[in-house]
Amino acid sequence: MVSVVGWIDDYLWGTLVILGVYGVAxxxxxxxxxxxxxxxxxxxxxxxxxxxxxxxxxxxxxxLLILLIFYFGSxxxxxxxxxxxxxxxxxxxxxxxxxxxxxxxxxxxxYLTEIFRAAFLGVDPGSIEAARALGLKPLxxxxxxxxxxxxxxxxxxxxxxxxxxxxxxxxxxxxGLEEIMFTAExxxxxxxxxxxxxxxxxxxxxALTTVITSVLRRLERRxxxxxxxx
Amino acid sequence: xLRVTATILATVGSLLVASAAQADSLRVGTECTYAPFNYRTxxxxxxxxxxxxxxxxxxxxxxxxxxxCQEWDGMIPALLANKFDLIVASMSITEKRLKQIDFSAPYRxxxxxxxxxxxxxxxxxxxxGSVNPAGFEGIRVGLERSSTYEEWMKAKVxxxxxxxxxxxxxxxxxxxxxxxDAIMTNPMKAYLKFLSDEGNKDFxxxxxxxxxxxxxxxxxxxxxxxxxxxxxxxxxTALKGMTEDGTLNEFSLRYFPFPIYPxxxxxxx
Amino acid sequence: MGLNLDLILDTLPxxxxxxxxxxxxxxxxxLGGLVLGSLLCMALTxxxxxxxxxxxxxxxxxxxTPALVQLFVIYYGLAQFPILRESPLWIVMRDPFWCCVxxxxxxxxxxxxxxxxxxxxxVPKELGEAARALGMRPLxxxxxxxxxxxxxxxxxxxxxxxxxxxKTTALxxxxxxxxxxxxxxxVVAQTYAPYEIFISAAIVYLALAxxxxxxxxxxxxxxxxxxxxxxQS
Numbered sequence: 001m002v003s004v005v006g007w008i009d010d011y012l013w014g015t016l017v018i019l020g021v022y023g024v025a026x027x028x029x030x031x032x033x034x035x036x037x038x039x040x041x042x043x044x045x046x047x048x049x050x051x052x053x054x055x056x057x058x059x060x061x062x063x064l065l066i067l068l069i070f071y072f073g074s075x076x077x078x079x080x081x082x083x084x085x086x087x088x089x090x091x092x093x094x095x096x097x098x099x100x101x102x103x104x105x106x107x108x109x110x111y112l113t114e115i116f117r118a119a120f121l122g123v124d125p126g127s128i129e130a131a132r133a134l135g136l137k138p139l140x141x142x143x144x145x146x147x148x149x150x151x152x153x154x155x156x157x158x159x160x161x162x163x164x165x166x167x168x169x170x171x172x173x174x175x176g177l178e179e180i181m182f183t184a185e186x187x188x189x190x191x192x193x194x195x196x197x198x199x200x201x202x203x204x205x206x207a208l209t210t211v212i213t214s215v216l217r218r219l220e221r222r223x224x225x226x227x228x229x230x
Numbered sequence: 231x232l233r234v235t236a237t238i239l240a241t242v243g244s245l246l247v248a249s250a251a252q253a254d255s256l257r258v259g260t261e262c263t264y265a266p267f268n269y270r271t272x273x274x275x276x277x278x279x280x281x282x283x284x285x286x287x288x289x290x291x292x293x294x295x296x297x298x299c300q301e302w303d304g305m306i307p308a309l310l311a312n313k314f315d316l317i318v319a320s321m322s323i324t325e326k327r328l329k330q331i332d333f334s335a336p337y338r339x340x341x342x343x344x345x346x347x348x349x350x351x352x353x354x355x356x357x358x359g360s361v362n363p364a365g366f367e368g369i370r371v372g373l374e375r376s377s378t379y380e381e382w383m384k385a386k387v388x389x390x391x392x393x394x395x396x397x398x399x400x401x402x403x404x405x406x407x408x409x410x411d412a413i414m415t416n417p418m419k420a421y422l423k424f425l426s427d428e429g430n431k432d433f434x435x436x437x438x439x440x441x442x443x444x445x446x447x448x449x450x451x452x453x454x455x456x457x458x459x460x461x462x463x464x465x466x467t468a469l470k471g472m473t474e475d476g477t478l479n480e481f482s483l484r485y486f487p488f489p490i491y492p493x494x495x496x497x498x499x
Numbered sequence: 500m501g502l503n504l505d506l507i508l509d510t511l512p513x514x515x516x517x518x519x520x521x522x523x524x525x526x527x528x529x530l531g532g533l534v535l536g537s538l539l540c541m542a543l544t545x546x547x548x549x550x551x552x553x554x555x556x557x558x559x560x561x562x563x564t565p566a567l568v569q570l571f572v573i574y575y576g577l578a579q580f581p582i583l584r585e586s587p588l589w590i591v592m593r594d595p596f597w598c599c600v601x602x603x604x605x606x607x608x609x610x611x612x613x614x615x616x617x618x619x620x621x622v623p624k625e626l627g628e629a630a631r632a633l634g635m636r637p638l639x640x641x642x643x644x645x646x647x648x649x650x651x652x653x654x655x656x657x658x659x660x661x662x663x664x665x666k667t668t669a670l671x672x673x674x675x676x677x678x679x680x681x682x683x684x685x686v687v688a689q690t691y692a693p694y695e696i697f698i699s700a701a702i703v704y705l706a707l708a709x710x711x712x713x714x715x716x717x718x719x720x721x722x723x724x725x726x727x728x729x730x731q732s
Contacts, residue, residue: 016578031662040512040620050527053599056705057701057705059662059665060662060666060704060705060708060709061668061701061704061705062665062666062667062668062669062680062704063666063667064670064672064673064680065669065680065697065700065704066685067681067699067700068683068684068693068697069694069698070696072687073694073696074695074698075693075695076693076694103482104529122391164564167564167565167566168565170565170567170568171565171567173567174567174673181567181568181571182551184571185399185400188399188403189399189423189600192406192427192430192579193579194403194572194574194575194576194578194579195576195577195579195580197574198568198571198572198575199572199576201568201571202560202564202569202572203570205563205564205565205568206559206560207562208565209562209564210563210592213563217303229333334559372675375684375685376685376688376689377687393675394677394681394685395675396673396677398677400575400674403575404578404675407575407578407579407584407593408584408593409578409595409675438608474575
């Protein structure tokens with residue numbers, strides 16, 4: 001166990017990388033989820049099959065495979081686009097950080113599409129009608145009446161995705177992101193102690209999921225503060 | 231007419247640059263972080279096999295050597311942008327790179343070798359050094375997915391049971407744990423990362439170093455901008471001398487317990 | 500660029516060689532997860548505080564850490580210990596297939612336990628109390644009343660868990676197994692055609708996920724066969 005001490009700063013840096021990927025992916029997946037849900041609810045009819053396809057594919061395909069498609073595919077696509085614009089370009093690529101953040105954000109976005117859609121439909125129509133009767137304009141109606149209720153309904157499902165997302169970041173080491181799995185591998189090549197080094201990774205993730213869970217619990221309590229106490 | 235003049239001017243210009251460079255100093259691009267080939271000691275001095283070779287070449291062609299640290303990604307672009315004159319950075323000679331730059335003859339080999347437990351009693355090769363396919367029956371051989379070693383194995387021992395890895399570290403762990411019986415890899419890497427560790431003293435290389443050019447390429451060379459035939463000729467002559475008088479052998483043994491230079495002079499082409 | 504459809508069609512048969520391992524991993528992991536999940540569920544609802552606490556720790560750990568990390572701890576980590584390597588257990592642990600099954604079953608067990616606990620707590624307590632008042636024994640109450648009702652609540656989330664386990668089996672390719680993803684990665688390394696190969700593999704996974712979905716739907720219909728009749732009459 002003493003051997004871990006020398007690697008603490010490397011693990012710390014790796015954790016920061018993970019938090020960076022997580023931050024980017026969290027923002028993006030909320031964006032995809034909102035766009036997907038909006039397309040589902042208000043989009044033209046021709047868009048519906050595309051959104052369904054997106055949701056089905058990203059929920060039914062292994063996360064690792066999606067990540068590999070994004071990572072290796074992005075090189076092929078970007079190089080092709082680049083060469084079409086400028087024939088002198090030999091090779092274009094996006095780094096593992098961005099390929100990984102994009103890939104896992106699209107996965108969570110597929111789940112969030114359904115969660116946000118259900119939340120929109122789950123808002124009590126009576127409260128909307130009441131607000132309308134009070135003369136609220138569409139925008140304030142959305143932000144003051146509909147959005148807070150949607151948020152409350154969506155929170156548990158959103159919370160599950162927020163936790164899945166942090167766990168998905170571990171996969172990005174497979175395409176070469178230098179995060180804590182990578183740190184562990186480096187440490188193992190020196191110390192020959194895979195059990196200890198990977199357990200450190202496990203406990204870092206456990207700490208991260210615990211923090212995220214408690215943040216979510218607080219958010220839920222806040223979102224429900226106007227609910228009647230049962 | 232204009233074009234002919236331009237060509238002449240360009241030729242004269244490149245000759246001037248080349249001769250100016252040869253006369254006094256050569257800037258050498260290297261990574262400075264790739265032990266034991268080019269790295270800094272605790273005191274901050276640049277050292278390693280590449281560095282030794284570059285210094286010795288400079289001495290023999292009468293040029294001062296000045297090192298420029300450059301990250302691997304930008305090595306060739308920086309050479310082409312004239313940030314330095316030579317690349318001496320463990321760069322393998324490949325078809326793709328030869329389209330952009332020239333290489334000297336190799337000063338380090340690209341080789342493969344098997345590593346296994348000493349007491350495993352594997353008979354992968356016959357006494358004359360040829361492959362013994364029967365020796366591969368019933369054993370599992372680890373190697374990196376889509377490496378040159380995979381191509382060699384598939385050509386030489388098509389029936390062998392191959393276990394694929396995405397990197398070297400997991401392969402060493404599985405070899406140590408006994409999940410694979412042997413691995414095929416670069417012996418320099420295996421020595422640095424695995425064999426030199428006290429905990430792995432039960433393991434060693436098995437059979438000869440395999441140098442077949444058709445699979446492993448011709449090795450690591452000194453890179454330079456294209457169209458500098460004089461400079462290339464001088465460097466090749468220097469490397470030839472270093473191969474034949476034992477200098478490269480001496481440099482190898484500073485870092486590895488075995489020679490890592492091409493033991494037969496591969497010629498200039 | 501455009502996709503090379505011929506390459507997709509050529510690749511599908513090659514990928515089939517990996518389906519066996521993917522399905523094997525899935526079936527054994529799910530079975531192991533069910534057994535372990537049942538035991539954990541009993542522990543979670545046990546009257547002994549230390550048993551509840553132990554089970555809670557287990558579930559929190561396995562649900563709070565990535566499956567990839569769990570697999571690496573078990574595959575590379577446990578192999579570090581000579582005691583294990585010299586024990587008869589090593590016959591199982593030496594094989595990457597069974598190592599994966601062990602890791603995935605341990606992971607699935609944590610999720611299954613929570614699903615089971617939720618399903619059991621969803622059965623109205625009054626039913627059990629009524630049955631006890633009628634003089635039924637606890638085991639009979641469980642077998643004839645609690646379990647059939649809980650099963651209906653258990654199946655939908657378990658279907659999600661089964662699909663999620665199918666996706667988790669892809670991690671086996673990181674410890675040298677030639678499952679669907681492992682074969683796909685090897686073919687990509689040879690052909691440099693990532694889109695065609697990985698998309699072919701994705702199609703196979705989607706088909707498998709669809710089949711699992713159908714099986715679960717059928718099981719749900721079977722589990723609620725009495726209810727439907729009741730609603731109609």
